[in-house]
Amino acid sequence: MAQSVEDRQWWRRVEEVFTRAVDLPENERDTYLAEACAGDATLRAEVESLLAHEAASQEGLGRVVAEAAASCASQAEPNPDIGLRVGRFQIVRELARGGMGVVYLGVRTDSDYAQVVAIKLIRSGLRSDRFVRRFRAERRFLASLHHPNIAMILDGGSTPDGRPYIVLEYIEGEPITVYCRERKLDLAARVHLMETVAKAVGYAHRHRVLHRDLKPENILVTREEVVKLVDFGIAKLLEPDSERAQQTTSSFRFLTPAYASPEQIAGTPVSPPSDVYSLGIILYEVLTGRHPWEEFRSTPYKLFVEANRKPPPPPSRAPGGDPELKRRIDSDLDKIVMKAMARDPAERYATAGELAADLERWRLQLPVSVSDRRLFSRLARTLKRNPVASGAVATALLLAASLAGVLWRQGALEREWRAATYPELARARQFTGMQLAAAGDAAGAAEAFADCLRYLDQAAQAGADASALDAPRARCSTGVSWAAVQRDRPADAAAASAQAVEVARRTGRPDLLAAALFADGDARSRQGDVAGAEERYREACAILTPGMDLSLASPAPQAAQRWLGLCRDRGAAKPPP
Amino acid sequence: MAGPTDITGLLLKWSQGDKDALAQLTPILYDELRRVAGRVVRHEPANLTLQPTDLVHEAFIRLTDQTRLTSKDRAHFLALAARAMRQILIDHWRRRRAAKRGGGIKISLEEGRDVAAADPPEIIALDDALRALEKIDPRKAKVIELRYFGGMTAAEIADILGISTATVGREIRFAQAWLYRELKGEREDGGAKR
Numbered sequence: 001m002a003q004s005v006e007d008r009q010w011w012r013r014v015e016e017v018f019t020r021a022v023d024l025p026e027n028e029r030d031t032y033l034a035e036a037c038a039g040d041a042t043l044r045a046e047v048e049s050l051l052a053h054e055a056a057s058q059e060g061l062g063r064v065v066a067e068a069a070a071s072c073a074s075q076a077e078p079n080p081d082i083g084l085r086v087g088r089f090q091i092v093r094e095l096a097r098g099g100m101g102v103v104y105l106g107v108r109t110d111s112d113y114a115q116v117v118a119i120k121l122i123r124s125g126l127r128s129d130r131f132v133r134r135f136r137a138e139r140r141f142l143a144s145l146h147h148p149n150i151a152m153i154l155d156g157g158s159t160p161d162g163r164p165y166i167v168l169e170y171i172e173g174e175p176i177t178v179y180c181r182e183r184k185l186d187l188a189a190r191v192h193l194m195e196t197v198a199k200a201v202g203y204a205h206r207h208r209v210l211h212r213d214l215k216p217e218n219i220l221v222t223r224e225e226v227v228k229l230v231d232f233g234i235a236k237l238l239e240p241d242s243e244r245a246q247q248t249t250s251s252f253r254f255l256t257p258a259y260a261s262p263e264q265i266a267g268t269p270v271s272p273p274s275d276v277y278s279l280g281i282i283l284y285e286v287l288t289g290r291h292p293w294e295e296f297r298s299t300p301y302k303l304f305v306e307a308n309r310k311p312p313p314p315p316s317r318a319p320g321g322d323p324e325l326k327r328r329i330d331s332d333l334d335k336i337v338m339k340a341m342a343r344d345p346a347e348r349y350a351t352a353g354e355l356a357a358d359l360e361r362w363r364l365q366l367p368v369s370v371s372d373r374r375l376f377s378r379l380a381r382t383l384k385r386n387p388v389a390s391g392a393v394a395t396a397l398l399l400a401a402s403l404a405g406v407l408w409r410q411g412a413l414e415r416e417w418r419a420a421t422y423p424e425l426a427r428a429r430q431f432t433g434m435q436l437a438a439a440g441d442a443a444g445a446a447e448a449f450a451d452c453l454r455y456l457d458q459a460a461q462a463g464a465d466a467s468a469l470d471a472p473r474a475r476c477s478t479g480v481s482w483a484a485v486q487r488d489r490p491a492d493a494a495a496a497s498a499q500a501v502e503v504a505r506r507t508g509r510p511d512l513l514a515a516a517l518f519a520d521g522d523a524r525s526r527q528g529d530v531a532g533a534e535e536r537y538r539e540a541c542a543i544l545t546p547g548m549d550l551s552l553a554s555p556a557p558q559a560a561q562r563w564l565g566l567c568r569d570r571g572a573a574k575p576p577p
Numbered sequence: 578m579a580g581p582t583d584i585t586g587l588l589l590k591w592s593q594g595d596k597d598a599l600a601q602l603t604p605i606l607y608d609e610l611r612r613v614a615g616r617v618v619r620h621e622p623a624n625l626t627l628q629p630t631d632l633v634h635e636a637f638i639r640l641t642d643q644t645r646l647t648s649k650d651r652a653h654f655l656a657l658a659a660r661a662m663r664q665i666l667i668d669h670w671r672r673r674r675a676a677k678r679g680g681g682i683k684i685s686l687e688e689g690r691d692v693a694a695a696d697p698p699e700i701i702a703l704d705d706a707l708r709a710l711e712k713i714d715p716r717k718a719k720v721i722e723l724r725y726f727g728g729m730t731a732a733e734i735a736d737i738l739g740i741s742t743a744t745v746g747r748e749i750r751f752a753q754a755w756l757y758r759e760l761k762g763e764r765e766d767g768g769a770k771r
Contacts, residue, residue, distance in 0.1 A: 015751050054750070057753040057757035551648040560648070
């Protein structure tokens, strides 16, 4: 259907009149249309009919698309995997679907002994032979996990058509959040359950196994009130190959955005505190009946931005949730939860075992590690409350001694993992800073970029390769400077950008240097140093080559756009090379 | 079976003009979007505010290593996802229709009524209207696709199409009104014929 010239002209005219009219107040539209259409009744009727549909159009179209998406998603399709044989087992029916794939109920087929198992068929880009090799290598570690609260891994392999699978002990239970809600458990019982969970995770941490995907659906409670953690260590089996991962940390990453730590979402290596973070979020939800960012649950991207913006209110002041539960949450319990889910991994409990220890002390009304009250005044209060003085003193002193021991071990563990992960933490904060900057949150971005620099300092102190730290330092200093300009703090901006320029020169990377120079130019211009700013801009533009991409070097897309624009304006003045 | 799928790498190749990369990327993205949509709805069956655009953003976070991508790569991803999302929604309806006609598949009274009530669903009318718009003014159709199926901001759309943000705003407004009128008109005509 070729369009004639007349058609195109008519379309342009309709658009033009519509665009002018739509912004006019109702009472001026008539006058305008009468004049613009000047006797062309067809044109006027067309524009008026479009104007009549304009008000409802955005919502109307949005609704059509949203309904179609909801209908599409709720559609069940017949599943060809039912009846499939995998190893010694046969798939019977679907139990659940998750990020990694589908979980089925299965039975053992090679004996009369009717063993019921859970079979996880994994949806993955990972090649099945590699998966099988890795499973064999890892099963030694996974098999070393013998704990009453951790579900056993029974087998693993690949299906005839090459999909990896894992066979697990089948647990009939409900997710911990559902269990607590339906049984209407009181606060103490909930803390006790989570203490059991944290102890089991702590046990695995001591065996050098991380869970990596803790969420209520992986923490089941059986009818006999036995807690079982499922999927321990499975996420690791499915990671991209380590030799590849060093060049590219991409490929599929299995994580649950509502419970994954910021550093996991940023794609940096995980450590015990990453599991602690997930436990913190689950703890918050179990204690209050509400996820800390409930309103963003179904929109993970917003949730990620929000979780990086600021901590949620402590559980006792959670908006919504169960008032009866919240009333009983005291400041110590608040602090335990908030420490576990701190955005900064260095501020969390170093291992799940330490979180468990604090929950236990809280439950026994003993001083917790995060309490701001003096240890001995708390001890005194405990003793006063407890009439069986001698026994209580002995217990309390024992616990105080074990607390000191825990703190000592915590110090050693923290040093160990921090030394290895400071550069990664810096990278995670830099990534967060860029996300927040792109979302227009200059204050949040400033904080993230400043954190990045702090981590880089600590990485340097811990003996990391100094030359590898220059590029991130240049980026984050540029970020700090840019954010300070946005927040009208030119002196801070100038200090940061001066450092950015100095470091960027050392890296020999033109994009980093150009971005740093632009930031320095902005800072100088804000300070009233017009000549200095101009000199910087000129140098930056001279470095830029056609097609150079500033977006990895600049703190936000809007910054890169503006800076490139500065050079376009200067383009005419630039001498040919 | 393909080796470990490096989505980010494919995306980078594609943005450098590698057509094969696109062919490899599309089914992965398609699959991921369907899966994410399913999870969201299962999690909150009553969630009627589910927006495909949120799904696209989640797919982006899950599938790519954002620290390696420029904002232009991100825009490319979203544009591709917008196209895939539109296709998914249309295919879904086609499959439902095929299932309804297909022999041997029994449909309960209630399901049958459900299919009939949604026939033809508004999403098909919207797709038809978008095709019509593509013929008259392809750029406006693209702007709407990126906006409604890809959840891109006006600035991102401006960037990828090489026009100003203000132009994008104007085009969205006009195209929205036009499409909505087409949609309403078709419904009203259809009603009158019955």
